[in-house]
Amino acid sequence: MAITLTDTGLLRLLRLLQLNSAGLPVGAFAFSQGLESAVELGWIGNQNDTREWLSQQLAYALPALELPVLRLAMEAAQRSDLKAWQQTGELLLASRESAELRLMDTATGEALVRLLKQLQIPLPDTCETVTFITLYAWVAVYWQIDWPTAALGMSWSWLENQVVAATKLVPLGQSQAQQLLLQLQPLIAAAVTQSEQISATEIGSSLPALAIASARHEVQYSRLFRS
Numbered sequence: 001m002a003i004t005l006t007d008t009g010l011l012r013l014l015r016l017l018q019l020n021s022a023g024l025p026v027g028a029f030a031f032s033q034g035l036e037s038a039v040e041l042g043w044i045g046n047q048n049d050t051r052e053w054l055s056q057q058l059a060y061a062l063p064a065l066e067l068p069v070l071r072l073a074m075e076a077a078q079r080s081d082l083k084a085w086q087q088t089g090e091l092l093l094a095s096r097e098s099a100e101l102r103l104m105d106t107a108t109g110e111a112l113v114r115l116l117k118q119l120q121i122p123l124p125d126t127c128e129t130v131t132f133i134t135l136y137a138w139v140a141v142y143w144q145i146d147w148p149t150a151a152l153g154m155s156w157s158w159l160e161n162q163v164v165a166a167t168k169l170v171p172l173g174q175s176q177a178q179q180l181l182l183q184l185q186p187l188i189a190a191a192v193t194q195s196e197q198i199s200a201t202e203i204g205s206s207l208p209a210l211a212i213a214s215a216r217h218e219v220q221y222s223r224l225f226r227s
Helices: 008-019 035-040 047-060 066-079 082-095 099-118 132-142 147-169 174-195 208-217
Strands: none
Touching: 008 132, 008 147, 035 147, 035 208, 047 147, 047 174, 066 082, 066 132, 066 147, 066 174, 082 099, 082 132, 099 132, 099 208, 132 147, 147 174
16 A cells, blocks of 8 residues: 555654654753652662652643643644633643743743744744643644644653653663653543543642652752753
8 A cells, every 4th residue: 555645644643643743852851850859769660660650740740730731732723713722821830839840831831832933833922831741732723733642642742751851760671661651651641531520720840759859959069861
């Protein structure tokens, strides 16, 4: 069977892969999201500890905050409701429990703005509160990627970045990293499904250990990552 880029489904898949590529120049690789501090504090020291740390976030953080925000942002973008789209970014930032977690959203968002301009992808006129997730939602709608697929892609990208960070910090071997990815993949689908049940008024998550680790990282004496 011949494969051609006139197949819209295939084209959307390729664009999803591009949007979630580790090579996307937005600087996501520079953020460990508290993982570096958790290793420094002795909370994480091996593969099992890493799996537990990440599985908790896949169970209680992404499906309660990041993924519902993505869904609302995509819905607003589809309606061309720029006010509602802007408010999703404000909600995300208001829900962050440390300055570094907020910085991760805004720094990668600003980098994505610069990239999208270079790719000549039209952006909304109002970009006062720029976050990576809301811009990701905007591009997903522009490229006609549906919500479940976009959510799976973004969750996978988050997990891959965290595992790559863990290989440097714990440290883990490459084979251990691949084992982790296989073990945690089923939790991604569960997180997306769970997030569909979260209404706008229910959005929000709190993982105290993650918040503490992120806050402690701000004053850590030596760091490889920005968060």
